[in-house]
Amino acid sequence: MAVPVSPVGKRLRFLFDESASGREGAPTEPSTPLGKRAWQGGTVRGLKGAVPEELAIYVEFDEKSYKSNSWVQVHGEDVLVILIEGALVWSPRKEPMFIQGSKLCPTHWPALTFTPLVDKLGLGTLIPIEFLLEEVLHFLPDASSLKLYQQMGADSHKLVLKEQPLLKDAVTSVINSRKTQDLILRGICSIQGQEVKVYQPDTEVPWSCGVVTHQDLITRMINVSMNEGNEIKSIDPKLIHVVLTDDTLIQPEEATKAGKASKSKKKK
Numbered sequence: 001m002a003v004p005v006s007p008v009g010k011r012l013r014f015l016f017d018e019s020a021s022g023r024e025g026a027p028t029e030p031s032t033p034l035g036k037r038a039w040q041g042g043t044v045r046g047l048k049g050a051v052p053e054e055l056a057i058y059v060e061f062d063e064k065s066y067k068s069n070s071w072v073q074v075h076g077e078d079v080l081v082i083l084i085e086g087a088l089v090w091s092p093r094k095e096p097m098f099i100q101g102s103k104l105c106p107t108h109w110p111a112l113t114f115t116p117l118v119d120k121l122g123l124g125t126l127i128p129i130e131f132l133l134e135e136v137l138h139f140l141p142d143a144s145s146l147k148l149y150q151q152m153g154a155d156s157h158k159l160v161l162k163e164q165p166l167l168k169d170a171v172t173s174v175i176n177s178r179k180t181q182d183l184i185l186r187g188i189c190s191i192q193g194q195e196v197k198v199y200q201p202d203t204e205v206p207w208s209c210g211v212v213t214h215q216d217l218i219t220r221m222i223n224v225s226m227n228e229g230n231e232i233k234s235i236d237p238k239l240i241h242v243v244l245t246d247d248t249l250i251q252p253e254e255a256t257k258a259g260k261a262s263k264s265k266k267k268k
Helices: 155-163 165-185 253-267
Strands: 011-016 040-048 056-061 070-073 079-092 097-099 102-104 108-119 127-131 137-140 195-199 207-215 222-226 232-235 242-244
Touching: 011 056, 011 108, 079 127, 079 165, 108 155, 108 165, 155 165, 165 242, 195 222
Parallel strands: none
Antiparallel strands: 011 040, 011 079, 040 056, 056 070, 079 108, 097 102, 108 127, 127 137, 195 207, 195 242, 207 222, 222 232
16 A cells, blocks of 8 residues: 655745735735745644645744744645755755855755645746755756756765765755655554654644554554653654654665675675
8 A cells, every 4th residue: 555645744945925924024026036035944744634725734944934833724825835845956056155154166066856835926847946054945947957966976076075064964864854754654664662753733842752662554653652641642654743763774775785795694
C-alpha cells in the first residue's frame, strides 16, 4: 500500500494578501518584483482537514517572519501563493554571499527549489529557488541552469562545502530531514523502540519526547509512550511532525555500502 505524500516536515514559502489578512501598513504595489515581496517562510508541523476546502497546515514560521506559529487555511482568502520545497540543487549565482560578516563570491551555491501548492498570481513556468543560508526567494525563467545536488561533480562545488562549515551543516540538515521523513513514512526499517520527538501544535513547549512502542507498517501509524506523564499517544506521522532523536538510523549511502562490504568480508 503506497503511503500518500504529506507536506509535514517540508519548508514552505507564503505570500499573503495583506489587506485580507488585516496586516497594518501600506499594501504591496502590483509592480513590485516577485523577489521583493513580503514572502514568509516556515515549516509544516501539522496537517488537518477532511476535504480540500477545509485543508489546513500548522506552520512554525521563521523567526524573522511577522507571522506567529499558527494554522493556515490552504485555500483561505488571504493566501495568494504557497510554495513547497522540492529538489536540492546547485544553482549559478551572480551576487556575493555574506556569511558571518565575510563576503563570498561563489559561482554556484546549493539551493532549494519550490513548486506551487496554491498560485493565485499566475507564476507560470517560473522556478522559485532559495539559496541555503540566505532565505531569499529568487525566480528563474526555467530550470536549465540547475543541477541536482546529488550530481555534484565539480571540484569548486566540493571546495565551497569544505570551506563553509555552516553551509555544509545546512545541506546535511536538509538531507537528514528528508531521510527521516522517508524512513518514518516509507522506510523498510522499523522505528519501534526508537526515541522520537513529537510536535504538538498550539502549545508553549511544542516538542515532546517519547519512545515508539508500536508501529503499523501498513498505515505507518505509531504509538508513542511520552516521557511526561507516561501517556500513550496514537500518532499519524502524515498529520503530525515526528523526528528521530538518534541520527544513526540515517546513514549516508557511502557508510551503508561500507557496512555491507564489511559484513560480506566477515561472512567469507
